[in-house]
Amino acid sequence: MSNKSKIESILFVASKPLSAKKIAAVVKINDKEAVELLKDLQTNYNNADSGIAILNNGGEWQMVASADNQEVSENFLKSEVSGELTRPQLETLTVVSYCGPITKPELDQIRGVNCSLILRNLMLRGLVKENEDSANLLPAYEITMDYLRHLGLNSLQDLPNYSELHKHPYITKLDKEE
Amino acid sequence: MSNKSKIESILFVASKPLSAKKIAAVVKINDKEAVELLKDLQTNYNNADSGIAILNNGGEWQMVASADNQEVSENFLKSEVSGELTRPQLETLTVVSYCGPITKPELDQIRGVNCSLILRNLMLRGLVKENEDSANLLPAYEITMDYLRHLGLNSLQDLPNYSELHKHPYITKLDKEE
Amino acid sequence: MLTDLKLEKFEGPLDLLLQLVDQEKLSISEIALSKVTEQFFSYLDKLEKNRPEELADFLVVAARLIYLKSHSLLQYAYPEEEEAGPGLADQLKLYKQYVEASKTINGLWAVGKVAYGRTEPPIKSKEFVLPANVTTNSLYNSMVFLLSRLQPTEALPKTTIDHSISIKQKIDSIRNLLKSGQEFSFKNLLSSAQNKTEVIVSFLAILELVKQQSVRFRQVNAFEDLLVTKN
Numbered sequence: 324m325s326n327k328s329k330i331e332s333i334l335f336v337a338s339k340p341l342s343a344k345k346i347a348a349v350v351k352i353n354d355k356e357a358v359e360l361l362k363d364l365q366t367n368y369n370n371a372d373s374g375i376a377i378l379n380n381g382g383e384w385q386m387v388a389s390a391d392n393q394e395v396s397e398n399f400l401k402s403e404v405s406g407e408l409t410r411p412q413l414e415t416l417t418v419v420s421y422c423g424p425i426t427k428p429e430l431d432q433i434r435g436v437n438c439s440l441i442l443r444n445l446m447l448r449g450l451v452k453e454n455e456d457s458a459n460l461l462p463a464y465e466i467t468m469d470y471l472r473h474l475g476l477n478s479l480q481d482l483p484n485y486s487e488l489h490k491h492p493y494i495t496k497l498d499k500e501e
Numbered sequence: 502m503s504n505k506s507k508i509e510s511i512l513f514v515a516s517k518p519l520s521a522k523k524i525a526a527v528v529k530i531n532d533k534e535a536v537e538l539l540k541d542l543q544t545n546y547n548n549a550d551s552g553i554a555i556l557n558n559g560g561e562w563q564m565v566a567s568a569d570n571q572e573v574s575e576n577f578l579k580s581e582v583s584g585e586l587t588r589p590q591l592e593t594l595t596v597v598s599y600c601g602p603i604t605k606p607e608l609d610q611i612r613g614v615n616c617s618l619i620l621r622n623l624m625l626r627g628l629v630k631e632n633e634d635s636a637n638l639l640p641a642y643e644i645t646m647d648y649l650r651h652l653g654l655n656s657l658q659d660l661p662n663y664s665e666l667h668k669h670p671y672i673t674k675l676d677k678e679e
Numbered sequence: 680m681l682t683d684l685k686l687e688k689f690e691g692p693l694d695l696l697l698q699l700v701d702q703e704k705l706s707i708s709e710i711a712l713s714k715v716t717e718q719f720f721s722y723l724d725k726l727e728k729n730r731p732e733e734l735a736d737f738l739v740v741a742a743r744l745i746y747l748k749s750h751s752l753l754q755y756a757y758p759e760e761e762e763a764g765p766g767l768a769d770q771l772k773l774y775k776q777y778v779e780a781s782k783t784i785n786g787l788w789a790v791g792k793v794a795y796g797r798t799e800p801p802i803k804s805k806e807f808v809l810p811a812n813v814t815t816n817s818l819y820n821s822m823v824f825l826l827s828r829l830q831p832t833e834a835l836p837k838t839t840i841d842h843s844i845s846i847k848q849k850i851d852s853i854r855n856l857l858k859s860g861q862e863f864s865f866k867n868l869l870s871s872a873q874n875k876t877e878v879i880v881s882f883l884a885i886l887e888l889v890k891q892q893s894v895r896f897r898q899v900n901a902f903e904d905l906l907v908t909k910n
Contacts, residue, residue, distance in 0.1 A: 324569045331552025332570035333577045338797050349577045374509025376794060390792035391502045392510035398527045399515045400795055408788055411690055417781035433774060436691035436736045449615040475792035483783055488776060514795050585812040595821040627807045651809035661819040671829040
């Protein structure tokens with residue numbers, strides 16, 4: 324069997340998001356090959372009338388039932404309540420969605436207010452997580468796969484104007500200043 | 502979305518065999534149509550290099566990882582079970598060890614993030630269990646006997662500095678804030 | 680110019696600025712910002728009473744507005760200066776883009792389409808395996824690390840804004856000064872100042888009076904004393 328089909332099997336049996344690194348280790352190929360094959364699978368699955376989609380968020384991958392079929396899926400699962408987002412939560416989530424991984428000073432700078440409490444709140448709701456990469460001194464924040472699932476998107480790149488708002492000059496500038 | 506894609510989503514999220522009747526009822530089509538569509542999906546999936554297969558056994562249908570990839574699927578699940586805990590998982594297990602039995606809100610409060618997924622994972626790995634004591638409204642979590650035995654301890658009190666860390670003021674202070 | 684925007688509705692200083700600029704039907708520019716400076720300041724008093732914890736964020740923007748305003752009034756006093764970081768107008772434009780984008784996100788969120796993952800793995804392991812990194816030592820270290828994170832942060836030193844004198848009080852005293860004479864020296868006015876805040880307040884009071892066309896001032900050479908004359 325091909326490595327691609329092995330990855331398909333692994334994504335299928337997993338019950339949580341998996342890093343490409345982890346998948347590569349199990350299939351015994353290098354990370355780059357794994358990402359290539361994952362993208363390949365994504366192309367196969369993420370078409371207009373597919374009942375299964377492959378999500379990708381910051382190096383993590385997960386196979387899910389299409390968001391469009393939420394209603395029938397809920398017959399077999401406890402339905403997950405999304406709940407309302409408050410205006411500050413929404414604004415913070417938007418910046419983290421477009422600019423993540425992003426540090427708190429960068430986020431504070433963009434919103435013009437201290438975001439500590441909101442971030443804590445969003446982490447408690449499981450919508451934002453602290454980046455575990457400890458190479459940086461400051462923790463960076465990014466959105467979770469659960470949040471992506473609730474938006475019904477396959478990846479953040481599907482957001483309107485993503486590339487424009489993602490690499491904004493001021494953000495990269497802040498990066499250098501910090 | 503087409504009925505075929507709905508059935509695909511249903512087979513994906515259900516982790517057990519389903520009768521065509523049940524599937525037809527959820528999609529709101531008749532049984533014969535459902536069987537047609539199931540066969541159709543089977544043709545799509547059950548080809549030589551697919552990582553997912555659809556089984557049909559006596560009127561019941563189930564989506565499974567391809568038999569040919571059984572080894573890699575099992576390796577993956579095994580590595581999931583025996584592999585190292587991630588930092589958040591280890592931290593959650595630590596809190597349950599030193600402060601258990603503990604409810605989920607208490608745990609969330611101490612760690613500052615939602616621990617649902619992590620708890621589920623720790624339970625799947627047999628490290629943590631839900632306290633059966635139904636006197637309380639909220640379930641409490643505590644460590645399992647297996648875990649204690651494998652740590653080589655007779656009781657949690659044998660953990661380093663248990664008495665000091667068990668009721669540490671920083672943690673009891675959080676309780677009062679609630 | 681009185682505004683009827685409600686304080687509770689602002690997320691933060693940038694949000695307030697954005698709404699003030701919108702209300703004046705201006706597009707975001709440094710000129711627009713200096714035009715809404717006064718309205719912005721009128722909210723600071725209310726803020727101090729109702730949302731004191733957010734005052735610091737608003738004061739940062741207030742300081743930058745004052746800088747912009749004085750810059751636009753006294754352009755010659757600011758030689759070509761490299762600004763540190765993005766300008767306030769640029770920052771506001773960027774903020775506005777994300778506010779717009781948040782509407783899309785809200786739309787997606789509100790639709791409530793959820794992509795469900797599999798919750799149960801098809802095979803479960805029967806025997807118990809202790810994860811490699813779970814040892815009594817690693818548990819202890821992890822607990823100590825957690826406690827260090829829970830350690831209460833020391834309360835920030837509290838300080839209040841120096842309310843020694845307000846611009847209005849200063850304007851009144853300058854008006855009084857001009858009752859007794861046609862002209863006075865700015866340097867003399869400052870010599871009686873109690874602290875830095877009062878120096879700044881005096882300067883702003885003079886700017887305000889110039890704007891109201893109550894006074895004008897003369898300066899023969901750069902960095903020399905200013906002579907303030909009654910109109």
